[in-house]
Amino acid sequence: MSQQPKDAAESLDQAFTRTSPYGSHAEPTYSGALSFLRRRYTKELEGVDVAVIGVPYDLATTNRSGARLGPRAIRAASASLAWCPPYAWDFDPCERLNVIDWGDVYFDSGRPHLVPDQITDAYRKIIASGTVPLTLGGDHFVSYPVLRALHETHGPLALVHFDAHSDTWEDSDGRIDHGTMFFHAAKQGLVDPARSIQVGMRTHNADTHGYQVLDARWLHAHGVDACLAEIRKRVGADKCYVSFDIDFLDPAFAPGTGTPVVGGFSTHDALQLVRGLAGLQIVGMDVVEVAPAYDHSEITAFAAASIAQELLAAHASRFPDRPRAG
Ligand code: MN
Numbered sequence: 001m002s003q004q005p006k007d008a009a010e011s012l013d014q015a016f017t018r019t020s021p022y023g024s025h026a027e028p029t030y031s032g033a034l035s036f037l038r039r040r041y042t043k044e045l046e047g048v049d050v051a052v053i054g055v056p057y058d059l060a061t062t063n064r065s066g067a068r069l070g071p072r073a074i075r076a077a078s079a080s081l082a083w084c085p086p087y088a089w090d091f092d093p094c095e096r097l098n099v100i101d102w103g104d105v106y107f108d109s110g111r112p113h114l115v116p117d118q119i120t121d122a123y124r125k126i127i128a129s130g131t132v133p134l135t136l137g138g139d140h141f142v143s144y145p146v147l148r149a150l151h152e153t154h155g156p157l158a159l160v161h162f163d164a165h166s167d168t169w170e171d172s173d174g175r176i177d178h179g180t181m182f183f184h185a186a187k188q189g190l191v192d193p194a195r196s197i198q199v200g201m202r203t204h205n206a207d208t209h210g211y212q213v214l215d216a217r218w219l220h221a222h223g224v225d226a227c228l229a230e231i232r233k234r235v236g237a238d239k240c241y242v243s244f245d246i247d248f249l250d251p252a253f254a255p256g257t258g259t260p261v262v263g264g265f266s267t268h269d270a271l272q273l274v275r276g277l278a279g280l281q282i283v284g285m286d287v288v289e290v291a292p293a294y295d296h297s298e299i300t301a302f303a304a305a306s307i308a309q310e311l312l313a314a315h316a317s318r319f320p321d322r323p324r325a326g
């Protein structure tokens with residue numbers, strides 16, 4: 001399904017030479033401008049369906065920092081995926097949807113207390129244009145300012161959350177911590193725990209705060225299909241946000257992350273789970289916690305780029321009638 005670009009000039013640096021926002025074209029994987037999946041790098045949101053946005057923030061980590069370099073690593077890894085659509089689907093999500101790479105959110109890390117609002121402000125403008133954000137973290141805290149912006153347009157969302165950690169530990173207001181933001185999100189009504197589900201946990205948290213929790217023992221025992229049935233039952237046709245912390249994967253499949261926990265899942269499990277989200281009404285999604293300094297052979301970055309690509313396809317599955325633009 002890969003197509004050759006119409007002229008040679010388009011076969012390099014598609015991030016700024018492509019003439020159409022649609023389609024997947026071959027480009028040497030080892031060179032060129034590293035936008036996510038070689039999508040156009042632009043801040044223009046007219047007609048854009050999905051904006052891939054980097055949030056290179058990692059000041060909320062509680063263990064090893066380094067996720068600020070996650071967006072760059074995921075974009076680089078995506079170069080090897082960009083020449084053709086993901087194989088498990090019978091369509092190219094980038095032919096159905098106008099997907100851009102918006103670049104990274106700017107914030108001043110020397111004024112950390114201002115960062116959450118800076119992130120929310122940037123997303124508010126993107127979401128107001130009707131664009132669905134696909135965020136590349138950054139540590140997991142970044143989901144919280146994104147959810148605040150989404151809530152302004154969509155109201156309380158269902159959350160579908162893959163992680164080794166619940167990230168719902170109790171906290172006082174205003175703290176910036178990547179282990180507590182889904183506690184705050186529930187308390188503030190950004191997400192509705194009664195329609196939300198957390199999958200893959202292998203750390204102790206006595207309080208679910210109303211979320212449905214399928215921990216790692218449950219998922220290992222019952223498997224992917226049973227998990228997907230639970231997700232569908234919980235979320236139904238409601239608007240949802242899909243948040244994928246890369247430490248959902250076992251450290252064997254994702255060593256490059258700040259707070260790895262053994263006993264997790266394979267990349268195959270993860271891809272099957274994300275594929276199974278097809279048809280959900282996804283209004284935002286993220287892949288977070290990739291910390292390249294602890295990675296080996298880009299294992300973690302490849303996993304994250306692939307999961308992000310499959311999320312795009314799962315979202316695009318809802319739009320079978322979108323005319324293929326030339
Ligand atoms: Mn997390």
Ligand code: MN
Nearest residue numbers: 164165245247
């Ligand atoms: Mn985690």
